[in-house]
Amino acid sequence: MEIKLDYFSLKDIAExxxxxxxxxxxxNSYSVVIRGKNYILSQKENVLNINCSESEWEDxxxxxxxxxxxxxEIEKLVMNSGDExxxxxxxxxxxxxxxxxxxxxxxxxxLISQNNNIPRIKGSIEALCRxxxxxxxxxxxxxxxxxxxxxxxxxxxxxxxxxxxVPYLKEIYEWVEENPFWLDYLKEMPYEEARKELLKRKxxxxxxxxxxxxxxxxHVEAFPIDTHVKQLIxxxxxxxxxxxxxxxxxxxxxxxxxxxxxxxxxS
DNA sequence: AGTCAGGCTATTA
DNA sequence: TAATAGCCTGAC
Numbered sequence: 001m002e003i004k005l006d007y008f009s010l011k012d013i014a015e016x017x018x019x020x021x022x023x024x025x026x027x028n029s030y031s032v033v034i035r036g037k038n039y040i041l042s043q044k045e046n047v048l049n050i051n052c053s054e055s056e057w058e059d060x061x062x063x064x065x066x067x068x069x070x071x072x073e074i075e076k077l078v079m080n081s082g083d084e085x086x087x088x089x090x091x092x093x094x095x096x097x098x099x100x101x102x103x104x105x106x107x108x109x110x111l112i113s114q115n116n117n118i119p120r121i122k123g124s125i126e127a128l129c130r131x132x133x134x135x136x137x138x139x140x141x142x143x144x145x146x147x148x149x150x151x152x153x154x155x156x157x158x159x160x161x162x163x164x165x166v167p168y169l170k171e172i173y174e175w176v177e178e179n180p181f182w183l184d185y186l187k188e189m190p191y192e193e194a195r196k197e198l199l200k201r202k203x204x205x206x207x208x209x210x211x212x213x214x215x216x217x218x219h220v221e222a223f224p225i226d227t228h229v230k231q232l233i234x235x236x237x238x239x240x241x242x243x244x245x246x247x248x249x250x251x252x253x254x255x256x257x258x259x260x261x262x263x264x265x266x267s
Numbered sequence: 268a269g270t271c272a273g274g275c276t277a278t279t280a
Numbered sequence: 281t282a283a284t285a286g287c288c289t290g291a292c
Binding site for chain 2: 110117202
């Protein structure tokens, strides 16, 4: 079906680094697996085309693409900030949305992401999905394995290129298996509390915890600081970045800044 | 060939 | 408490 959407760019979303599972088909279409179904998306101007029914869109895809957040408010916030660099970055990435992705998938993905590069992260995740062997519905891709779909031994046996992260992943799998309601508890917690809870797990430090809060729990006040963000703050905000101004939307601003930075470095 | 990647843990002082 | 070596390994 076709959906008219403003403040929405499939390309920006797919390439903003928040989701490692978008596969480019051509310039304006992508393949992605959401909730075990393989969707094919394409966009022309402000119309998104997606192979789903109306009820699928209403039931969860509209939420997945964060249609209940008013992005015009974010635009106003940035445009009135007087923050020249944020305005510049916003112009490039104004089509980015913070997706409401599956929490478990985000925890595993960002554990893998540490001290790692995006192509390699994507490769590991792809291999993990493939080796756990559940084909997504309606396509050629594989769905992301639930903790119960996988044996911890898999991490060592299969050649997933995970390196020293293997013990972290085994630990989190075992933890979630033994504490089946942990993910649900996390979803109930406010940002600070969830962050603190995540930091208790091996391999989850401040940066990964903030990514999980932002991308897996939709706490858009979380502001993950990675090497790129560290560098851009040094470059554009020598006096320091004013987190307070952006308040509860700091994480969305982080995405614009981050996207601008990676785009700049690859062009 | 060497550096660096969307960092974290463990060990020092 | 603060600083920093070491870590898997592929992409560039």
